[in-house]
Amino acid sequence: MITTGKKPTPMVWFVILAVVTVSLALFLPPDPHTLRHLHISSVEYRIIISTLLVPYIVIWYTSFYAYAKLKEYVSVIKDSDDGIAFRKIKNGLAVLAFGLSVPTALSLILNNISSHHHDFLPASVVIEHYVSIIVILITFAYISSGSRLLSIAAETRPGIAFSRIFSLLYLSLAAIFTYLTTHYQEKHHTAYYLNIPLLIITFIIPYLYAWYLAIYSAYEFKLYAQHTSGFIYQRAFRLLAYGVVVTIFGSVVSQFIQSTFAARARHSLGLLLVLEYVLLAIIAVGLILIARGTLKLKKIEEV
Amino acid sequence: MPAQKTHNADIYKRVVKITHAYLGPAADRFIDRQVHNHLHKEPAEINTKDLQHLMDWIKLAVSLLTDDSQLINKYIKQLEKLAHGS
Numbered sequence: 001m002i003t004t005g006k007k008p009t010p011m012v013w014f015v016i017l018a019v020v021t022v023s024l025a026l027f028l029p030p031d032p033h034t035l036r037h038l039h040i041s042s043v044e045y046r047i048i049i050s051t052l053l054v055p056y057i058v059i060w061y062t063s064f065y066a067y068a069k070l071k072e073y074v075s076v077i078k079d080s081d082d083g084i085a086f087r088k089i090k091n092g093l094a095v096l097a098f099g100l101s102v103p104t105a106l107s108l109i110l111n112n113i114s115s116h117h118h119d120f121l122p123a124s125v126v127i128e129h130y131v132s133i134i135v136i137l138i139t140f141a142y143i144s145s146g147s148r149l150l151s152i153a154a155e156t157r158p159g160i161a162f163s164r165i166f167s168l169l170y171l172s173l174a175a176i177f178t179y180l181t182t183h184y185q186e187k188h189h190t191a192y193y194l195n196i197p198l199l200i201i202t203f204i205i206p207y208l209y210a211w212y213l214a215i216y217s218a219y220e221f222k223l224y225a226q227h228t229s230g231f232i233y234q235r236a237f238r239l240l241a242y243g244v245v246v247t248i249f250g251s252v253v254s255q256f257i258q259s260t261f262a263a264r265a266r267h268s269l270g271l272l273l274v275l276e277y278v279l280l281a282i283i284a285v286g287l288i289l290i291a292r293g294t295l296k297l298k299k300i301e302e303v
Numbered sequence: 304m305p306a307q308k309t310h311n312a313d314i315y316k317r318v319v320k321i322t323h324a325y326l327g328p329a330a331d332r333f334i335d336r337q338v339h340n341h342l343h344k345e346p347a348e349i350n351t352k353d354l355q356h357l358m359d360w361i362k363l364a365v366s367l368l369t370d371d372s373q374l375i376n377k378y379i380k381q382l383e384k385l386a387h388g389s
Contacts, residue, residue: 228328229323229324229327230330231324231371232327232365232374233327234327235369303364303368
């Protein structure tokens with residue numbers, strides 16, 4: 001059975017979103033200006049867009065699969081103390097799974113509208129940025145709530161050495177990110193279609209806050225994996241924890257590059273695409289580790 | 304008999320405590336499941352006589368979770384010590 005009750009399962013959602021996105025790529029009329037610029041026909045354009053979507057669909061599959069496995073595990077341990085923490089992590093993964101796929105479909109629609117109505121381009125860029133920010137804020141808020149509960153359960157808190165190194169590295173990241181975004185906006189007013197105060201308040205600060213939650217929670221996962229009791233449980237949880245850490249690393253680096261370098265790298269799209277695929281592959285590895293760890297944890301609850 | 308009930312509940316707690324070192328937060332759920340499914344009792348009702356039967360099921364279940372035979376033997380030895388009252 002692929003559905004439980006009336007609610008579609010995560011894998012059904014994956015199929016729906018993949019079909020919708022590929023259909024949009026195949027059936028939305030391409031921008032005539034782009035076709036002239038690239039010297040290709042509309043059929044060739046649709047084939048290229050569909051091919052470029054393949055790696056994205058693979059990562060959507062891994063994200064919905066990891067979410068599905070965690071959902072199954074949470075349904076088994078829902079009444080226990082650690083069940084609350086895992087439920088929050090599961091919710092975070094759900095938002096991540098939908099957040100990886102829905103914005104791509106939305107982006108295809110918005111780009112298509114703005115290619116035919118050029119006045120819509122600023123709104124399209126701003127909507128895409130804000131959707132991305134909302135997704136990562138909710139994702140990392142849920143995951144960090146879960147990791148916080150786990151670290152409380154294991155009575156482990158980050159030590160002073162971590163706090164100092166983390167503060168230094170994080171402040172450096174924040175300074176570099178703020179410099180890159182504001183500097184680029186000052187030079188190209190159409191980069192983000194936001195003035196500097198709005199850019200700082202509604203773009204830079206939310207991103208930095210989400211990344212703060214993400215990096216801190218990655219460390220809490222590492223701590224819990226090191227200090228939780230139970231040799232067999234610990235081995236299974238480590239896989240999940242490494243998966244979360246790798247996923248967070250891939251997501252943060254990908255978001256950093258997309259929000260700082262993507263706009264200015266229009267002339268080296270190939271390089272940008274390769275970099276994006278490498279980061280997607282890293283996120284996919286993280287999600288596979290999460291799924292494998294969750295399967296091992298679930299097995300403990302089944303024997 | 305209240306004294307017997309307290310003794311049995313104590314055995315259950317000690318089994319869970321030993322198991323905690325191997326299965327962490329999943330320990331109490333694991334033991335509850337083994338007792339319910341194989342001994343058909345409430346977990347707090349298990350007594351020293353049930354332990355041998357329970358150990359057989361635990362050994363079988365844990366061997367499905369790990370290939371580490373040293374770890375399994377260590378776990379079972381700890382339960383055997385409890386069964387023999389030491």
